[in-house]
Amino acid sequence: MTRSSNLEAEPLFISACYCKPTSRTPVWIMRQAGRYLPEYRKIRSQVDFLTLTKTPDLAAEVTLQPIRRFDLDAAILFSDIMTPVEGMGVGMEFNPGPIVSEPIRTASQIDALRVPDADENVPFVAETIKIIRQELPSTIPLIGFAGAPFTLFTYLVEGQGSKTFSQARSFLFSEPELSLRILEKLTDVMIQYLRTQAQAGAQALMIFDSWAGLLSVEDYRAFAYPSVCRIIKSLGHLDIPLIYFPNQGASLLGTVKDCGADVVGIDWRTSLSAAREVLGSEVAVQGNLDPMALFSSKKDLGSKIDNVLKQGGSGPGHIFNLGHGIDRMTDPDRVAFLVERVRERSQAYML
Amino acid sequence: MTRSSNLEAEPLFISACYCKPTSRTPVWIMRQAGRYLPEYRKIRSQVDFLTLTKTPDLAAEVTLQPIRRFDLDAAILFSDIMTPVEGMGVGMEFNPGPIVSEPIRTASQIDALRVPDADENVPFVAETIKIIRQELPSTIPLIGFAGAPFTLFTYLVEGQGSKTFSQARSFLFSEPELSLRILEKLTDVMIQYLRTQAQAGAQALMIFDSWAGLLSVEDYRAFAYPSVCRIIKSLGHLDIPLIYFPNQGASLLGTVKDCGADVVGIDWRTSLSAAREVLGSEVAVQGNLDPMALFSSKKDLGSKIDNVLKQGGSGPGHIFNLGHGIDRMTDPDRVAFLVERVRERSQAYML
Numbered sequence: 001m002t003r004s005s006n007l008e009a010e011p012l013f014i015s016a017c018y019c020k021p022t023s024r025t026p027v028w029i030m031r032q033a034g035r036y037l038p039e040y041r042k043i044r045s046q047v048d049f050l051t052l053t054k055t056p057d058l059a060a061e062v063t064l065q066p067i068r069r070f071d072l073d074a075a076i077l078f079s080d081i082m083t084p085v086e087g088m089g090v091g092m093e094f095n096p097g098p099i100v101s102e103p104i105r106t107a108s109q110i111d112a113l114r115v116p117d118a119d120e121n122v123p124f125v126a127e128t129i130k131i132i133r134q135e136l137p138s139t140i141p142l143i144g145f146a147g148a149p150f151t152l153f154t155y156l157v158e159g160q161g162s163k164t165f166s167q168a169r170s171f172l173f174s175e176p177e178l179s180l181r182i183l184e185k186l187t188d189v190m191i192q193y194l195r196t197q198a199q200a201g202a203q204a205l206m207i208f209d210s211w212a213g214l215l216s217v218e219d220y221r222a223f224a225y226p227s228v229c230r231i232i233k234s235l236g237h238l239d240i241p242l243i244y245f246p247n248q249g250a251s252l253l254g255t256v257k258d259c260g261a262d263v264v265g266i267d268w269r270t271s272l273s274a275a276r277e278v279l280g281s282e283v284a285v286q287g288n289l290d291p292m293a294l295f296s297s298k299k300d301l302g303s304k305i306d307n308v309l310k311q312g313g314s315g316p317g318h319i320f321n322l323g324h325g326i327d328r329m330t331d332p333d334r335v336a337f338l339v340e341r342v343r344e345r346s347q348a349y350m351l
Numbered sequence: 352m353t354r355s356s357n358l359e360a361e362p363l364f365i366s367a368c369y370c371k372p373t374s375r376t377p378v379w380i381m382r383q384a385g386r387y388l389p390e391y392r393k394i395r396s397q398v399d400f401l402t403l404t405k406t407p408d409l410a411a412e413v414t415l416q417p418i419r420r421f422d423l424d425a426a427i428l429f430s431d432i433m434t435p436v437e438g439m440g441v442g443m444e445f446n447p448g449p450i451v452s453e454p455i456r457t458a459s460q461i462d463a464l465r466v467p468d469a470d471e472n473v474p475f476v477a478e479t480i481k482i483i484r485q486e487l488p489s490t491i492p493l494i495g496f497a498g499a500p501f502t503l504f505t506y507l508v509e510g511q512g513s514k515t516f517s518q519a520r521s522f523l524f525s526e527p528e529l530s531l532r533i534l535e536k537l538t539d540v541m542i543q544y545l546r547t548q549a550q551a552g553a554q555a556l557m558i559f560d561s562w563a564g565l566l567s568v569e570d571y572r573a574f575a576y577p578s579v580c581r582i583i584k585s586l587g588h589l590d591i592p593l594i595y596f597p598n599q600g601a602s603l604l605g606t607v608k609d610c611g612a613d614v615v616g617i618d619w620r621t622s623l624s625a626a627r628e629v630l631g632s633e634v635a636v637q638g639n640l641d642p643m644a645l646f647s648s649k650k651d652l653g654s655k656i657d658n659v660l661k662q663g664g665s666g667p668g669h670i671f672n673l674g675h676g677i678d679r680m681t682d683p684d685r686v687a688f689l690v691e692r693v694r695e696r697s698q699a700y701m702l
Binding site: 161162163166169170172173174176213215216217218219248250251268269270271274290292293295296297300304307323327329 | 512513514517520521523524525527564566567568569570599601602619620621622625641643644646647648651655658674678680
């Protein structure tokens with residue numbers, strides 16, 4: 001019996017990251033600690049977002065909230081991809097997304113960007129991770145994370161979230177050398193930041209490339225991919241699973257398959273079977289239910305979950321997740337339904 | 352000689368739509384009539400957007416502006432995808448994108464949506480087309496267009512443009528039957544609207560599915576694709592090229608190839624060679640330079656144009672275009688450079 005119970009001494013989530021056979025498909029949810037939970041909103045009614053990310057007791061509490069409520073197979077640090085960027089000397093606020101006080105668009109601004117030591121930059125993150133690890137059961141690993149350099153670049157240059165990121169994209173093309181200098185510095189900072197998280201106790205690391213899908217394949221290869229590869233290579237010695245999520249990256253997977261990540265996150269536009277075809281059997285996939293499917297009737301939601309399990313189950317190495325962060329209007333009961341469904345049904349779909 | 356000059360009695364653009372060999376690659380630019388042109392901004396300083404779309408002399412003038420300035424191979428009607436929707440009884444304004452006064456989210460609102468006769472709904476559109484056709488040289492065809500029903504649906508339900516269209520997407524899943532009723536009515540209106548444009552003199556028709564990329568393949572097949580197929584089938588007897596643009600549709604092309612369109616528009620995320628592999632040799636491709644490439648140095652822009660020509664030239668049936676509408680900050684000189692480059696270089700890349 002290949003799916004023997006002794007394999008389970010390693011947490012299910014970790015085994016799946018390494019494409020080992022598991023007794024069922026592990027499940028966690030992007031942005032599982034967040035506004036759809038009343039217990040999260042209660043804390044947020046007392047502190048602002050930035051304070052929450054920087055206060056270890058509160059950030060740990062918020063990280064643990066969804067673990068107490070649902071049978072999830074992984075926790076993810078509550079933080080923001082912009083958190084380590086502030087220490088580079090970039091002023092910002094959140095309303096609700098990040099707003100950079102002075103968008104980075106000149107050589108002198110780039111020169112002034114600092115590459116701070118992570119311990120000094122974000123001491124509260126290591127502290128938060130230590131608290132979480134004390135509270136989490138040993139079967140539930142903690143995922144640390146960072147933004148991918150290109151995604152952080154889009155916010156730094158654009159100054160805020162945007163439908164099109166026209167400023168960031170026109171800067172990329174009009175100033176390719178300056179752009180690469182920003183990307184280099186961001187890469188240096190993220191390597192340190194992720195390493196610090198692992199040293200503090202994170203048992204897997206995820207790189208969110210939320211805006212990778214803004215780029216053509218050629219420009220992705222020129223501007224976004226090299227920094228992701230450098231991060232992954234620099235963290236290889238940590239010997240923990242590394243997850244890369246190139247959001248809306250349908251056309252990028254042929255490139256992404258060689259980045260060295262153990263797991264590739266797939267948004268809901270690409271079917272897991274199509275992703276597996278491109279990525280091959282050595283890379284695990286994570287995803288990819290459309291978050292909005294949680295607004296369907298339970299009957300429809302059930303079919304949609306089964307469909308993801310079916311496509312993901314075509315080999316070992318599937319971690320069930322949404323294809324993007326959960327929407328803040330989601331009913332927590334639907335999340336409970338989802339987690340239970342994956343736990344009950346996944347084995348039937350495994351090859 | 353297969354590329355004989357007598358083929359050119361038919362406008363280059365039309366031949367390319369039908370995958371016939373042409374002496375060079377035709378070129379036009381999405382949103383070529385628009386804010387990046389000083390002559391357009393001059394007119395807009397005198398009238399608001401809605402008035403401009405509804406005043407035949409002015410809409411015709413704006414349509415012709417880029418034709419006078421650049422050696423383009425096609426003109427496209429100046430209008431907005433929401434123009435025919437207003438006559439369904441939907442109040443809206445533009446600021447600058449469409450804002451629907453009362454988003455459609457109830458059965459009674461859907462029942463109240465009218466399916467007006469196109470002549471009565473948008474008489475100014477046929478009038479505009481007639482004026483343009485009188486002015487345009489016979490070598491330059493006029494493209495009419497409409498929004499795809501799913502894309503119009505997202506605006507009607509969301510109420511305005513959005514990064515995520517959460518309201519529209521959650522409505523789609525929570526109310527699939529009501530959603531299909533909205534889509535049916537929109538399809539009926541668009542069929543009439545496009546037919547009216549052809550009867551008035553439009554020599555090709557394009558369907559813009561700007562938000563097709565919000566959907567997984569399964570949901571695209573359930574909600575967006577059937578209406579596109581019905582439109583194309585209903586217009587087949589017109590015997591003019593039909594172009595379908597599923598924006599950000601990398602994962603949808605395997606479905607799209609059977610929709611019956613003569614030409615499929617490809618955004619810049621998917622390479623034309625990858626698109627051709629999925630679409631086969633019977634369907635022409637249109638695209639797909641990243642609009643932001645126009646902010647590159649001329650040297651870099653030249654290489655990027657050549658790369659699109661190379662990938663598009665792997666068979667007959669390529670219409671050069673951007674992969675999305677031109678950005679309003681674009682320098683018109685870069686557009687002149689682009690058009691000249693395509694005219695000069697394209698033959699070298701044709702198989």
